Amino acid sequence: MLEKEKETLAKRIAGEIVLSSDPGKTMRKWREIFGISQTELAEYLGVSSSVISDYEGGRRKSPGASTIRKFVEALLEIDERRGGNVIKAFSRTLGSDFPTSAILDIREFAIPVTVRDVVEAVKGEIVANADLVDRRIYGYTVVDSIQAILEMSADEFLKLYGWTTERALVFTKVTTGRSPMIAVRVQGLKPAMVVLHGVKNLDGLAVKIAEKERVPLVVSRAENEGELIARLRRLAGSVEERVIR
Structure with missing residues (x-):
């Protein structure tokens, strides 16, 4: 096969x-x-x-x-x-870096980083499960949460995970964080961490779901999507440099 x-x-x-x-x-x-x-x-x-x-x-x-x-x-x-x-x-990733237009960026790290590394990269604040900062992260996916809701089926949601679920799912255009966390909850597959960008009023249910699922939840304070993606790519680039050095 x-x-x-x-x-x-x-x-x-x-x-x-x-x-x-x-x-x-x-x-x-x-x-x-x-x-x-x-x-x-x-x-x-x-x-x-x-x-x-x-x-x-x-x-x-x-x-x-x-x-x-x-x-x-x-x-x-x-x-x-x-x-x-x-x-x-x-x-599923062959032939296209972005298997759905809802995915703004997707990368696998050359060697794993930690939740702490990702938090620093996204200018983040951990709001749930701060004790898991040393969890290993193998990649990240940046998702336009509005596009994901509009165009992605349940099966297509799996494309967000790239090669492994041990990654950071980064949702942009988030208002409260409830919808992304409900989607993570009902899909059954758990990412290693979730990052929310654009949050105006973090929903308590989102935090409770993260705590129940033992998924570190992070709120990013990056200025905009461009800065968010650029900082994540710099993290990936720095990891690649360490591997080939």
Whole structure:
């Protein structure tokens, strides 16, 4: 299934690992994007969990081409056995950076950042679940909340998640924050954090939903959408520089 997408994704993963200044950390990022435990990956590869842990922790020398190939093949094969959700998510993004006009920007980080990093980037204030500031974030999606309401079906809402739900969903043109949080609640898939931009009067229900779902909720004080997106892109760019440095 999706052979072209698999090949493209495999090249993307392998390329990131080869070019990374910390290959082990990049391997961990991709393992976690695929939602595969160290134990499951080790069993597939026929090695001990400590081998995977040592690579990810930088305690083994950088993996060679053969190890990287086996690692990538394992991720894709395990994903296919589970229904190919990550491969399918990747295929939805091929050919367009913006699979729906409601998406203003969508990026995956070269290595994960934290909720704290995103909060700083968006000039944000955490209004729910401040104890989760160290949660790992693998990407972000900036959404025009009005366009999303007008044009997106329930199935299309899944496009907001890119390759992984472990990301920040950033909603613009927000008045109270109630509608975005209700949408997150009813969809079943939870993002790693939600950012609201343009809030005039934050709704208490939005905060309660975030607390119940254990999703960090952030209000951005960026001047406008342009500044918001520019600051997020700078964050993504700084992460890429650290990887290739």
